[in-house]
Structure formats: structure tokens, C-alpha cells
Amino acid sequence: MRFYEFESKQILKKAGIPLPKSHFCKTADQAAAAAFEIAGPVVIKSQVLSGGRMKAGGVKFADSPGEAAEHARAILALPINGLMPVGVLVEEKRAIAQEYFAAVTWDGRAKKAVIIFSDMGGIDIEEIAEKHPEHLSRTHFSASRPFSDYIAKNAVAGVGVTGNDLNALTRIVAGLARTFLDRDMTLAEINPIGKLEDGSIIALDAHMDMESEAARQHLDLLKELGVGPEEKRQARPPTQFEIDAEKVDSADTRGVAGNLTEFDGNLGLIIGAGGGSLTLFDAVRAAGGRPANYCEIGGNPSVSKAANLTKLICAQPGVEKIAVMMNVVSNTRVDIVARGVVKGCIEAGFDPAEKIAIFRIPGSWEDEGFAILKKYGVPYVDRTVSMDEAARMAVENTKKKA
Amino acid sequence: MAMFIRVDIDPSVQQDPALGKRIAEVCPVDIFKVADNRLETVEANLDECTLCDLCTIAAPGKVTVVKLYR
Amino acid sequence: MSILVDKDTTFIIQGITGREAVTMARECLDYGAKLLGGVTPGRKGREVHGLPVEDNVLAFTSRTRVDAAVVSVPPGFAADAVLEAIDAGIKLIVCVTERIPRKQVAQFVEYAAEKGTRIIGPNCLGVISPGKTRVGGIGGAAESTRRAFKPGKIGVMSRSGGMTVEIANSLSEAGLGVSTAVSIGGDAIIGSTYAELMPLFDADPETEGIAIYSEPGGRAEYELADYMARSGSKKPIIAFMAGRFMDEMPGMRFGHAGTIVEGRADTTASKIANLTAAGITVAEKIGDIPRLLNERLGK
Numbered sequence A: 001m002r003f004y005e006f007e008s009k010q011i012l013k014k015a016g017i018p019l020p021k022s023h024f025c026k027t028a029d030q031a032a033a034a035a036f037e038i039a040g041p042v043v044i045k046s047q048v049l050s051g052g053r054m055k056a057g058g059v060k061f062a063d064s065p066g067e068a069a070e071h072a073r074a075i076l077a078l079p080i081n082g083l084m085p086v087g088v089l090v091e092e093k094r095a096i097a098q099e100y101f102a103a104v105t106w107d108g109r110a111k112k113a114v115i116i117f118s119d120m121g122g123i124d125i126e127e128i129a130e131k132h133p134e135h136l137s138r139t140h141f142s143a144s145r146p147f148s149d150y151i152a153k154n155a156v157a158g159v160g161v162t163g164n165d166l167n168a169l170t171r172i173v174a175g176l177a178r179t180f181l182d183r184d185m186t187l188a189e190i191n192p193i194g195k196l197e198d199g200s201i202i203a204l205d206a207h208m209d210m211e212s213e214a215a216r217q218h219l220d221l222l223k224e225l226g227v228g229p230e231e232k233r234q235a236r237p238p239t240q241f242e243i244d245a246e247k248v249d250s251a252d253t254r255g256v257a258g259n260l261t262e263f264d265g266n267l268g269l270i271i272g273a274g275g276g277s278l279t280l281f282d283a284v285r286a287a288g289g290r291p292a293n294y295c296e297i298g299g300n301p302s303v304s305k306a307a308n309l310t311k312l313i314c315a316q317p318g319v320e321k322i323a324v325m326m327n328v329v330s331n332t333r334v335d336i337v338a339r340g341v342v343k344g345c346i347e348a349g350f351d352p353a354e355k356i357a358i359f360r361i362p363g364s365w366e367d368e369g370f371a372i373l374k375k376y377g378v379p380y381v382d383r384t385v386s387m388d389e390a391a392r393m394a395v396e397n398t399k400k401k402a
Numbered sequence B: 001m002a003m004f005i006r007v008d009i010d011p012s013v014q015q016d017p018a019l020g021k022r023i024a025e026v027c028p029v030d031i032f033k034v035a036d037n038r039l040e041t042v043e044a045n046l047d048e049c050t051l052c053d054l055c056t057i058a059a060p061g062k063v064t065v066v067k068l069y070r
Numbered sequence C: 001m002s003i004l005v006d007k008d009t010t011f012i013i014q015g016i017t018g019r020e021a022v023t024m025a026r027e028c029l030d031y032g033a034k035l036l037g038g039v040t041p042g043r044k045g046r047e048v049h050g051l052p053v054e055d056n057v058l059a060f061t062s063r064t065r066v067d068a069a070v071v072s073v074p075p076g077f078a079a080d081a082v083l084e085a086i087d088a089g090i091k092l093i094v095c096v097t098e099r100i101p102r103k104q105v106a107q108f109v110e111y112a113a114e115k116g117t118r119i120i121g122p123n124c125l126g127v128i129s130p131g132k133t134r135v136g137g138i139g140g141a142a143e144s145t146r147r148a149f150k151p152g153k154i155g156v157m158s159r160s161g162g163m164t165v166e167i168a169n170s171l172s173e174a175g176l177g178v179s180t181a182v183s184i185g186g187d188a189i190i191g192s193t194y195a196e197l198m199p200l201f202d203a204d205p206e207t208e209g210i211a212i213y214s215e216p217g218g219r220a221e222y223e224l225a226d227y228m229a230r231s232g233s234k235k236p237i238i239a240f241m242a243g244r245f246m247d248e249m250p251g252m253r254f255g256h257a258g259t260i261v262e263g264r265a266d267t268t269a270s271k272i273a274n275l276t277a278a279g280i281t282v283a284e285k286i287g288d289i290p291r292l293l294n295e296r297l298g299k
């Protein structure tokens, strides 16, 4: 679960990390009031779950409350990468002498948490890693022991920082690492950390991502931030199609038939499960097909759940045919899925023999499943036909048109 | 409307409420219900039948699960 | 031979009275696996398919040899179950549970490394050595498992449980068969990565080639490429990389918890280039794996 900048900063504040004065505002009037209160130059920042705010015009500077209101009005109406902001952050503008970067994340290769620190803050960290590796330190640490400050110190000292700056930065990085561990984050990043002209050091922008699997253990924090525990916060907002699919999935606890993502093609996909869906989506595209959606079916969904998902996909205006495909299944039942998709087609007012471009789910109870498909004239193949070949057949069949 | 499964209940089951209750209890997808001391099928659930045979084991010869697609 | 498990491997299931675990126990027994029983706290004295249920792991390890444990408990209890098995001295733990927060995974993986315990998973289906044994739910019912997994000479490692079965099935259909297949798990942090299992396959005379299923996210493929360069391993590897479409959609999560593109190194394009440079053949299509293996094996 990604947090907005203003939420991330509230989390940092709880960790005792120094921050500039700021106010989260939802209207231009609120922004003017905030600027008045700060009583000096301010920066107005779009609160949106997308990078590239600066380039897109989502960050503006103002010297007066009137100017702040004007910029806030424009930014509040400005989508960034297709996302509307939930508000703006009005923050005091400080003169910066030096910028740093600090992030804490998991390293699946070392199987440990890692602090990434750089004295070249404010720019793309991958670029620093490639072009200026000596300005970047990576410091792994154990999640099993309480975090100790020396680890943060090593991270900061690792790029050559010393003196008072070392001590101030160590406090910030240690606070960040503790928050990361305590709050089950997958990423806790401050970029940039700014050293001001008076020598003090504060967090200027922050990005936090909490593991969704652990969100329920942090309801106290989420409540404080006003975040609903069910908020998904993907990198783009859900479409109506996706919201409806989510409803189909959550209305019935049996099996999974969801995780739907909308695309703009003409071939609806009923595919599963995790790995099978990734493989089949690629296979459809490689065969020249245009998927209308990604989705995942797994476990043992009920007939009605599979039928409702099928109905929903068939009802999309651009969808000409649907393909029902999975890897060889050992858990999901072929006959139950077959009943569901045939029923869904019919209830949506289509002939399954026409609407279903291909059915390729081999595995448990396949004889019963194939008997159903045969009766309704649905084209199907068994395990001797590969997933790619099935995808190709689906694409061919869709081109033929009904 | 059920498209795939029909379940026939032998009339003699209605003479034995205990048996009717047992049949209703074993089905994992609630295909049976007892109403006014009669065992009935639940139309909306018929297609969910998992073909597990628990009902036919509970009442041999008294319940028949018919696959309409065969 | 096989890796990790063989026909004499004894094991228990933690959480054996759970719905999925009861089915898994039945399937393992039907396959001929040496399942001893299982653990569910407070259920001592019950039976599952005639096997004893105990309150703790020690009840088994104190009286008999237990080679492995399958952890199939809800996510909130999984880390505790893994730690219990490690401390009871079990050397192979297959963690099936999904959705364990990665902090907890990092903690028990670190502890396992200290104690010399190997962990497979989490979020996996387990390990199978066809014709010998299976530890976990991999393959489903015994009969369908036998159909998809024929004994043979190819090792399989996969981040997706379902795709482990798909690939094994295609190898079986092609007459190559499977020596051992390991569903390694789809999470961002897992107990055993490709590179950590490769030395076992390298040392196994029965394994002549390896098939790998991979996805975007993480660095496991780079680690594998490094291993190949470092070890001079000669066994041919065919890798398949799913989720190529995700390269265009950074920040979106599809499939498993670990499957997300967060940086250039996470993309399939970058991983494919790296694997290819390490001498690993990357299959364009999943169905090409058996043919490519045959080619690399010189047949």
C-alpha cells in the first residue's frame, strides 16, 4: 500500500525526523490559508501516487497566499500520468545547500533489509548507481535484531560524510530504518534529504510503501492517517470494469476469480492462476492478439463466481470473444470452470460455441469438463496442445469473427 | 436455471424426515433444504454440485444426481 | 538419485487439520509418501486419514526421525510454525503458506541459515521426485500427479506452483521426464533461490538438464547467472520468462507478491539479456522448453 507524500511525512514525524512546516489542503482556499500561516515563500505539491510530478507541472512555487491559491487551483485540476491528485501539500520553501538520498528496502538476493544512501540526492537513484557508484552505499542489516544506530552511521559514512552532518544524518536514517521495520514497509525513502543553509538537515520529500499483507497489523497507523484498510492503491486508479470484477470476487469467498486489470483489446481473457496468467497474457500478445483484460482464476471458484466474471467480461463493449485458458491444473476443477463460463456466456445472451474462442484447461476432472464443452459446441483442446498454441488458436478464431 | 445438474429425490425419502435432514446436511454446496418436513432441492444451487456423491452415500438409491450434459 | 527428498524422506504437516492440508495429506499418502502425521495445537489425539495429530513438533521429533516439515498454517501463524520446526531440528521445511509479511520471512530465513536448515517457499507447492515421493500439494491428486510428473532426467525450478506442473507435464509428454521438481515460491524473499538449488542439481547424476520458470521482479535470475559463471556448471538450462508485458507497466503488481517491476533490473528484458549472456537458453514460448532441452542435450 503506497502512501501519499503527506501521509509519508506524518509517518516520518512520528519517527522524530525533522520536516519543513507543511499543510495538506484540498481546496485553493485552504492553500491560501496555509501559505498565510507559513508566512513566507511556499512550494505547492500535487499529492498523487505517481512519479514525475515536477516535469508534469505538479510542483509550483509561490511568494504570497494569493499566488499559492492560484497554483493550488491549477494543480488540483491537473492529472499526472492519468491520476488525479487527492490534494496539495503546501510547504515552506527552504534554501538548500546539499541534498542526500536515503531508502530502506528488502533485498531478496541477500534476504535482508538494506539501506541505500547517497550524497547525490534529488536525482534518479538508478542513474547514480550506474554513473557514480562511489556516491552510493548499500548497507544490509538483520530484521531479527533491534535496529542499532551504527548501521545507519555506516551507511552515511560509506559515502564519505563526516562531522556534524554524519550525526544528524545518522539520526534520520536510523529513524527511517526503525519505521521501515516496525511498520512492515517494503520501501521507506526520503529523497531528497536537504541540508539547509543554517546547517540543519530535514526530510524534503518522502515515499513509503507498506506491505499489503501486513496492513491489518497496522490499523492504528492507517486509522490515524485516515486510510481504509481495503484501499489497494495500485499505480493507476481502478476502472469501473476492475471495480466490478473486484465485487464479483469478494461477493463469494470460494476460490479466486479476479485481480482483473483492464486493457483496450477485443479478446476477453479468463485465465489463471498467478504464473499461468502472466504466461498466457504474453502468449496472446505474441500471437498478435489484443487482450481486453488480465485476470487470475485460482483455487476453486464456484460455478456462479466463474459465471459472473464471464458475464462481466462478455459485457464489455469492445470484447468480441473470450479465451478460457490455464496451465495444467491440479487444484482448480476443469468441469466447474467449464460450467461457469458456459453459463456466463448464455446468461449474457451469447452462444458459448461462438463467444468462446478456445478453452484450454487440462487437469483435474477434465473428462467431465470436456463433456460439457462438447455438448455446447465450445472449441477446446487438451494438455497435448501447449499454452502458446492455444493462445494462437484463440487469436485466429477471434480474427475470423462470428 | 440449472443447466448442468438435476437431482431426483425418491418419494420415499419424504416418509423419513431424519434421512431427509441427513441428506441436506452432507451436501457441501447446499443443494437440499428441508421445508415443511419435505426434502427439496434448491434450484439456484444445483449447478454448484461437486459430484462428491456424499448425498448418494448417505441415502443409497434414494437420491440420483443427473448430469444434464451427458 | 534426486535432490532434497527421496523415497525414504519422512515428514509431518504443520496445520494438518486445515481444509487444504487434509486434502494434501490424502494426496501425499496416495502417492506413497512417508507422511508420519501432523501438528495442530490443541488437537492432540485426533487422526487425519489414520495418522496421528499432535500438539507440537517435538512430539514427533522426540520419538522418531523426521526429515522434513510442510508448513500449511494461516499467515499469522506461519513464522512461528517455521521457527518451531527449526528448533525441533528438522532440516527441510516446505512453507506453503501465502501472504506472510516479508519481515517475518527474512527473520525465519536468517534463523534457518544459522541452524543449517533449508527452507523451500513460502508461497510454494512443494517438492516432488517423481516415482519416489512428494512433499507438499504439488500435482494435486496422486493420479494426476503421476500423469503430469513422469520419472526422468530434467530438474525443474519454478516461481509459480501451477507452472511447475505445466512444465513437468510438457517434459513428461516429450519423454524427457522429471528428476526433481521444486516449486520455489513466488514471494520477494524465499528460502531457496535458483542459484542455491543449482549446486544440488549439478551434483545429482540423474539430472541432465534444468528447466526454469521465472517472472519479473527481484534479482534471483542475476544470482543464477553469477552462479553459472562462477561454478562453471555444464548442465544445460532452459529458462522461460513470463510477464513480458509488465515491462511496460512499472509499479503495477500482477500475479505473485514478488512480481512487480520497480527498477530496470526487474524487467524481463534485462533479465533475459543477463541469462542469455550466462549461457542459459531463454525460451520464447513455454511450449518450446522440451525441444530446446533436447537440442542442448544433443538429441
Ligand code: SF4
Residues within 6 Å of the ligand: B007, B026, B027, B028, B029, B030, B031, B048, B049, B050, B051, B052, B053, B054, B055, B056, B065
Ligand atoms: S453429489 Fe455432493 S454436491 Fe452434488 S448434490 Fe450430492 S452431496 Fe451435493
